[in-house]
Amino acid sequence: MPPRPRLPAGIWILGFVSLAMDVSSELIHSLLPVFMVTTLGASVLTVGLIEGAAEATAMIVKVFSGVLSDYWGRRKPLALLGYGLGAVSKPLFALASTSGLVLGARLLDRIGKGIRGAPRDALVADIAPEAVRGAAFGLRQALDTVGAFLGPMLAIALMLLWADNFRAVFWVAVIPAALSVTLLLFGIHEPDRPATARRTNPIRADNLRRLSPAYWWVVVAGAVFTLARFSEAFLVLRAQQGGLELAWTPLVMIVMSLVYSAGAYPFGKLSDSMNHGTLLAAGLAVLIAADLLLASAGQGPVLWAGIALWGLHMAMTQGLLATMVADTAPADLRGTAFGFFNLVSGLALLLASGVAGLLWDRWGAPITFLAGASFSALALAVLALRGPQLRP
Numbered sequence: 001m002p003p004r005p006r007l008p009a010g011i012w013i014l015g016f017v018s019l020a021m022d023v024s025s026e027l028i029h030s031l032l033p034v035f036m037v038t039t040l041g042a043s044v045l046t047v048g049l050i051e052g053a054a055e056a057t058a059m060i061v062k063v064f065s066g067v068l069s070d071y072w073g074r075r076k077p078l079a080l081l082g083y084g085l086g087a088v089s090k091p092l093f094a095l096a097s098t099s100g101l102v103l104g105a106r107l108l109d110r111i112g113k114g115i116r117g118a119p120r121d122a123l124v125a126d127i128a129p130e131a132v133r134g135a136a137f138g139l140r141q142a143l144d145t146v147g148a149f150l151g152p153m154l155a156i157a158l159m160l161l162w163a164d165n166f167r168a169v170f171w172v173a174v175i176p177a178a179l180s181v182t183l184l185l186f187g188i189h190e191p192d193r194p195a196t197a198r199r200t201n202p203i204r205a206d207n208l209r210r211l212s213p214a215y216w217w218v219v220v221a222g223a224v225f226t227l228a229r230f231s232e233a234f235l236v237l238r239a240q241q242g243g244l245e246l247a248w249t250p251l252v253m254i255v256m257s258l259v260y261s262a263g264a265y266p267f268g269k270l271s272d273s274m275n276h277g278t279l280l281a282a283g284l285a286v287l288i289a290a291d292l293l294l295a296s297a298g299q300g301p302v303l304w305a306g307i308a309l310w311g312l313h314m315a316m317t318q319g320l321l322a323t324m325v326a327d328t329a330p331a332d333l334r335g336t337a338f339g340f341f342n343l344v345s346g347l348a349l350l351l352a353s354g355v356a357g358l359l360w361d362r363w364g365a366p367i368t369f370l371a372g373a374s375f376s377a378l379a380l381a382v383l384a385l386r387g388p389q390l391r392p
Contacts, residue, residue, distance in 0.1 A: 005129045011136045013187040014124060015143030020180035021086055022147025023154065024173040025109070026257070028093050030152035030250035031159070032102070033233040034240050035166045042099045044237060048357020050099065051231035052350040054106035060346045061114025066122065066339025070332060075123040076190045082116025083184055085109070087177035094170035118338035125326040125334050126191050131272070133326055137319040138268015142261050145315075147176075149257035152250030159247035211337060215328035219341050221280065221383065222321050226348035228376040229287060230356040232256065235294070235307055238365050242298030255304060256311035263315030271320045277383060283316035284380045291373035295366040 036042040036050075065082070069075050085108060092105035121137075128136035151173075158169040232253065239252045271279055286309050293306030322338075329337030352375070359368040 005132055007132055007136055007139060008127050008129075010127045010188055010190075011124060011139055012143075013183065014120065014127075015140045017083065017180050017184045017187070018120075018140060018144035019147035019150075020176045020183060021083060022144050023151040024090060024147075024175075024177035024180070025086070026148045026151030026250075026253055027155045027173045027176075028090065028151075028170055029233075030155050030236065030253040031166055031169065032093070033236045034246055034249050036099060036102060037237070037240075038246065039166060040097075040099055040102070042102075043357075043361060045357040045361045046099055047233055047237070048231065048353045048360070050103050050106055051233045052353025052357075053103070054110040055231065055346065055349045055353070057107055058110035058114040058117065058342075058346065060343050061111050062118040062342040062346075063336075063339035065115045066118030066335035066337070066342075069119040069122055069335035074190065075119040075126065075335070076184070076188055078119040079116040079123065079188075080181070080184055082112045082114070082119075083177075083181045085112030085115065087174070087181050088112075090173045090177050091171070093173070094167045114342075117342060118335050121322055121326070121338045122334040123188075123190055124322075126331070134272035134319065134323045135265065135269040137322045137326070138265040138271070141268065141315075141319040141322075142264035145257050145261035145264055149254040149261060151176075152253040152257070155250040156247060156254075159250075164246050210330050210333060211340075212328055215325070215337060218321070218324045218328055219344050222325075222341055223344045223348045224379045224382050225280070225284065225317065225321070226345045227352050228284065228379040229313075229372060230349070230352040232310070233353075234356055234360070234365075234368065235310060237360075238294055238298055238369075239303060239307075241365060242300075242303060244299070252307055255307050256314075259308045259311030260314045263312055264319055267316045268319040268323070271323055276320060276324055279320055280317060281380060281383050283313045283320070284376050284383065286313040286316060288373045288376045288380070291369045291376060295369035295373065298365060 089109035096102045236252045290306045290309035
C-alpha cells in the first residue's frame with residue numbers, strides 16, 4: 001500500500017486563520033451569556049433566541065456564499081470577506097448597551113461566518129488529497145478549537161486583571177481578529193480553476209440532480225443531529241447557575257474546547273478508515289451521556305464531566321459531517337453542497353436553541369438537558385434505521 005500523502009501547507013494556514021478568529025470570537029462568546037443576563041438584564045430565553053438566530057443566520061448565509069463560490073470558481077475572496085466582517089463586528093460588543101445591540105453585533109459576526117464557512121470548507125476539500133481529507137478537516141477543526149480554549153483563557157486572565165470589566169475585555173478581541181484576516185490575505189493561494197471549466201448556475205435543476213441521494217441523506221442526518229444539541233451558551237449558564245464566579249465562567253469553554261481540540265484530528269483521521277455511520281452513532285451516544293450528567297448537576301465533578309463529554313462528542317462528529325458532505329458531493333458543487341447542508345442545520349439549530357431557552361425559563365436547567373438527551377436518543381434511532389447507507 002502506498003504511503004498516504006502529507007497534508008498541504010495550505011491546510012495548516014487555514015487552521016491558523018481559524019485559530020486566530022476563534023481566539024477573538026470565544027474571548028467574547030465565553031462571557032457574552034453572563035454579560036447579557038447580569039449586566040443587560042436579559043432572560044435566558046432571550047439569550048437562547050439570540051444565540052439560535054445568530055448561528056442559524058451563519059448557516060443560512062452559507063448557502064449563498066457556497067453557490068457563489070462554485071459559480072465564480074473562487075473560494076478565497078469570499079472567505080476573506082467573511083473573516084473581514086467578523087473582525088469588524090468585534091468592537092460592537094464592547095459598545096453594546098442593550099440586548100438589541102448585542103443581537104445586531106452577533107448577526108454581523110455570524111453573517112461573516114456564514115460567508116466564509118462554505119467557501120473555506122470547499123477550499124479545504126480542494127486543497128487536500130482525497131486519501132487524507134478526513135485528517136485535513138480534523139486538523140483544521142483542531143486548530144480552530146485551540147483558539148476556542150485560548151480565547152476563554154485570555155478572558156479569565158483579563159477579567160481577573162480588570163475586575164470583571166466586560167467591555168474592556170471585549171475590546172481586546174479586535175487584535176486576533178485582525179491577525180486572522182491578515183494571515184488569510186497573504187498566506188493562502190487557492191488552486192487554479194481548470195482552463196476548460198465553464199461557469200454554470202450551481203442551483204439549476206440539472207446541477208442539483210447531480211447531488212446524490214447519499215448527499216441528501218447526509219443533510220438529513222446533520223439536521224436531526226443538530227436538533228439534538230443546542231448552543232454552548234447553555235453550558236456557561238449552567239455552570240454560572242451552580243455558583244461559578246463571573247471571572248471563571250470562561251473555564252467552561254476552555255474545558256470543552258480542550259477536549260474538542262485534542263480529539264478532532266485523531267477522530268478526523270479515524271474517519272478516513274472507519275464506517276461513518278458507526279462513528280456518528282458513537283458521537284450521539286456520548287452526547288446523551290453529556291446531557292444526562294448536565295441535567296443531574298450544576299456544579300462539581302459531574303458538571304465538568306458533562307462539559308468534557310460535550311467537547312468529546314463535538315470532536316467525534318463535526319469534522320466527520322464535513323467530510324461526509326465533501327465525499328458525497330461533486331467537486332464543482334462542493335460550495336453549494338456545504339451551503340445547503342448548513343442551511344438545513346442552521347434552521348434546526350435555531351429551533352433547538354429557542355426550545356432550550358423556553359424550557360429553561362419555564363422548567364429549569366435539568367429539564368432542558370433531559371430534553372436534549374431525548375432528542376439525541378431520537379437521532380440515534382433514526383441513524384440506526386438508515387446508518388448503513390452512510391459510506392465508510
